[in-house]
Amino acid sequence: MTPADPSASRDGPLARALAPVLDGAGGPILLAVSGGPDSTALMHAAAARGPAGGLFVATVDHGLRADSAAEARAVGARAGTLGLPHAVLTWDAPRRGSRVQAEARAARYRLLALHARGIGAGLVLTAHTRDDQAETVLLRLIAGSGPGGLAGMRPERPLAEGVRLARPFLALPKADLVAYCAAHTLPFATDPSNADERFARARLRRLLPLLESEGLGAVRLARLATRAARDEAALSARAAAVLINLRRHGPEGWCLDGRRLAREPEAVVLRVLDAALDAVAESPAPKRLERLERLVLDAVLPALGEGRALRRTLRGVLVSVGPSGTVRLAPAPPRRDD
Structure with missing residues (x-):
């Protein structure tokens, strides 16, 4: 009888998770x-099953640490042993103090997307785990995020x-990926920044x-994320349908039937106005749920209910409510310098 491969039990969860994606x-x-x-396990496990279309590897060097270039070269060497470009x-x-990690994360995705398009790849895989998900949910809870x-x-x-x-x-714990690396x-x-308490x-x-x-461990926090995603998908789908039915394109922006909109649940109204703001804004702007709530719940809906006019600006968009109940959205005029 052939002895069982001791690494086989460690390979199973990763192989099963990768199979439908690959x-x-x-x-x-x-x-x-x-x-x-985590990403080392991803590369090794994916190479063991690689798709017919081929696998490529990329490492983003943010230049934030002295060792980052050497670590990137080491990844390249390991990818080479697996036959992966x-x-x-x-x-x-430029780096900006307290924002450096957020800016580095945005840059990472931007660079990966550009490289993927350059090599004809329609899919980018990262090795985020359930532990990463738990941290993300906690960070957003602290920031006062809604279901989205x-x-x-x-x-x-x-x-x-x-x-x-x-x-x-x-959906996998980080321990599974660490164990995979140990087994192989x-x-x-x-990364020493993972223990640097300057970062949240x-x-x-x-x-x-x-x-x-x-x-309140990683399992429950990940389950909260799954439930919130399920509810958010339903609310967003309803909001998208409402927006299609209520919107009209005017010469300077969008018009919405505010009286019909006001009959929807507040959660749907918030998402309708959020989507409309995104569509009308001339450039992306930071989003804060509290500001959207103040606009919709404290201003637009009361104005519609009382039949009075209103003008507010959010994310570079002028939102106005007319006495007839029409909600208009148009790019806000530039501010005049005094």
Whole structure:
């Protein structure tokens, strides 16, 4: 009888999670690999099953640490042993203090999307785990997010035109990926910023064991994300249908039948106005749920109910309510310098 492969039990969860993503890709796939245990496991497990369309690897070097270039080269060497093409994507941009991690994250996705399009890949895979999801949900809870934010990271979402981002390991604990690396003796890098308490995620990692002892662990936080995503999808679908039925394109923007809109639940009205603001705005603007709530719940809906006129500006869009109940949205005029 042939002895069982001791790594087989570690391979199973990763292989099962990857199978539908790899099998359904229909073309080249770009793996985002930083060199940490999670992405190292992703690269190795994907290479073991690689799709017919081919696998490519990219490492984003943000240049935030002295060792980052060497770590990127090490990923390239490991990718080479697996027969996978590797590219280093460098972020060259000014750094701004407290915003550096958020800016680095945005740059990472932007660079990955550009590289994916350059190699003809319609899918980018990252190795985010259930632990990452739990941290994301906690961060958004602290920030006062609504259901859309508490839904956390989606298993799949658009990344750029013609490119999607997928997270096949989002339901797996990080321990599974670390165990996979140990079973296959895969070397990996450790990012010291993960323990740097100047950053919110690092502080949350210190608190998570305390929350776990009270019953609020990664499993429950991930379950909250799943439930919030389910509810958000239903509300967003209803809002999209309402917006199609109520909107009219005017010479300077959009018009909505406010009286019909006001008959919808507040959660739907918020999403309708949110989508309309996005469509009319001439450039993207930061979103804050509290500001949207003040506009819709404290201003627009009361004005519609009382039949009075209203003018407010949010995200560079002028929102006006007329006595007839029409809600108009148009790009706000530029501010005059005094």
